[in-house]
Amino acid sequence: MLNYRNELDKMPSYDGVEKNYRIKVNANESTLSLPPLVEERVLNRLALLAFNRYPNEEYYSLVEQIARNFSVDAAQILLGGGSSEIIEKVFHTFGGAGRKIVFPQPSFSMYKIYAKAAEADGVTFDLDARFDLDVDAFIAKIREIGASLAVVCNPNNPTGNVLTPAQVEKIAASIDCAFLLDEAYVEFYGRSAVNLVAKYPNLLVARTFSKAYGMAGARVGYMIAQAEVTRMVNKTFMPYHLNVLSLAAADIVYQMRDEFVPRLQMTIAERQRMKERLETLSGVEVFPSEANFLLIRLSRAEELKDYLETLGIGIRYFSPSAFGLKDCLRISMGTRAENDEVFAAIKNFLEVPL
Numbered sequence: 001m002l003n004y005r006n007e008l009d010k011m012p013s014y015d016g017v018e019k020n021y022r023i024k025v026n027a028n029e030s031t032l033s034l035p036p037l038v039e040e041r042v043l044n045r046l047a048l049l050a051f052n053r054y055p056n057e058e059y060y061s062l063v064e065q066i067a068r069n070f071s072v073d074a075a076q077i078l079l080g081g082g083s084s085e086i087i088e089k090v091f092h093t094f095g096g097a098g099r100k101i102v103f104p105q106p107s108f109s110m111y112k113i114y115a116k117a118a119e120a121d122g123v124t125f126d127l128d129a130r131f132d133l134d135v136d137a138f139i140a141k142i143r144e145i146g147a148s149l150a151v152v153c154n155p156n157n158p159t160g161n162v163l164t165p166a167q168v169e170k171i172a173a174s175i176d177c178a179f180l181l182d183e184a185y186v187e188f189y190g191r192s193a194v195n196l197v198a199k200y201p202n203l204l205v206a207r208t209f210s211k212a213y214g215m216a217g218a219r220v221g222y223m224i225a226q227a228e229v230t231r232m233v234n235k236t237f238m239p240y241h242l243n244v245l246s247l248a249a250a251d252i253v254y255q256m257r258d259e260f261v262p263r264l265q266m267t268i269a270e271r272q273r274m275k276e277r278l279e280t281l282s283g284v285e286v287f288p289s290e291a292n293f294l295l296i297r298l299s300r301a302e303e304l305k306d307y308l309e310t311l312g313i314g315i316r317y318f319s320p321s322a323f324g325l326k327d328c329l330r331i332s333m334g335t336r337a338e339n340d341e342v343f344a345a346i347k348n349f350l351e352v353p354l
């Protein structure tokens with residue numbers, strides 16, 4: 001019999017379902033790949049790579065660009081295989097047996113899994129019925145349980161709502177433990193808390209190339225924190241954990257990030273347009289969102305998800321056991337044409353008599 005690690009069989013798995021959808025608005029990805037000009041530069045760069053060498057130069061080139069952009073020291077930046085790797089390592093840094101890691105729910109479903117993987121207790125804090133976080137009560141909870149790490153996703157996935165920079169600062173200032181702010185969707189909101197890192201030694205900010213920069217396939221993310229924190233988190237990483245292809249691609253993408261502004265604006269405009277259209281449908285509740293997706297609630301959510309699948313449209317449905325997300329669906333923003341098709345399909349579904 002194979003002797004697996006204790007508790008591994010009880011480890012929950014990521015519950016996203018992936019299929020080959022014709023219109024894929026289920027995973028909060030960018031619906032567009034790289035802008036043609038950026039893609040051309042990436043491909044030219046890849047042709048020049050030294051595949052025989054470990055990726056030092058490419059790692060530090062990207063680190064330095066990011067540091068320059070945020071006016072921080074290069075020692076304050078860590079890169080990861082998506083922000084997933086960053087978040088997982090931060091959980092390992094502050095986790096361990098008997099430690100408590102607290103995060104709101106509903107939020108990114110992986111936090112629970114990372115807490116378990118770090119052998120820590122994942123402690124959830126319930127958002128209210130509108131998915132807002134009671135900041136004072138959250139701070140009180142962190143203190144009361146003596147958490148070693150608090151995690152907040154801003155804008156929050158899957159709800160789309162946000163904390164203001166002042167609320168983020170209040171949390172950072174009021175707790176002694178580490179505070180990880182997951183800013184995977186912050187480019188669609190525009191109000192990052194990276195500038196607070198200089199003031200708060202407990203603040204760690206995780207960012208990603210997967211969403212706004214359309215690079216989910218390359219798996220590149222980064223963390224910004226004070227140098228001492230970064231040094232400690234870095235101990236949990238393997239050497240050369242990022243491959244040279246992804247690093248070189250991200251380096252070009254970051255150099256050319258202005259090329260992404262029009263599509264960011266498009267996504268934000270589409271979010272507003274889709275929100276207004278969905279709000280015209282009776283029985284559909286649309287939650288406010290500052291991310292690249294919208295969360296809706298309607299009584300026949302599962303049936304609608306199945307109907308859309310028959311049309312080749314993939315949206316995110318949450319299992320009935322997911323806290324606070326009963327009858328909810330999450331729809332990432334596609335192109336205008338894709339969104340029109342998704343909307344028409346939802347409208348059609350709701351017009352068919354039961």
Ligand SMILES: Cc1ncc(COP(=O)(O)O)c(C=O)c1O
Pocket residue numbers: 027028081082083084085108153157182184207208209210216219220221
């Ligand atoms: C809130 C949040 N954080 C982090 C991630 C991880 O993204 P990645 O590893 O691609 O950077 C995701 C992915 O969907 C997410 O929704």
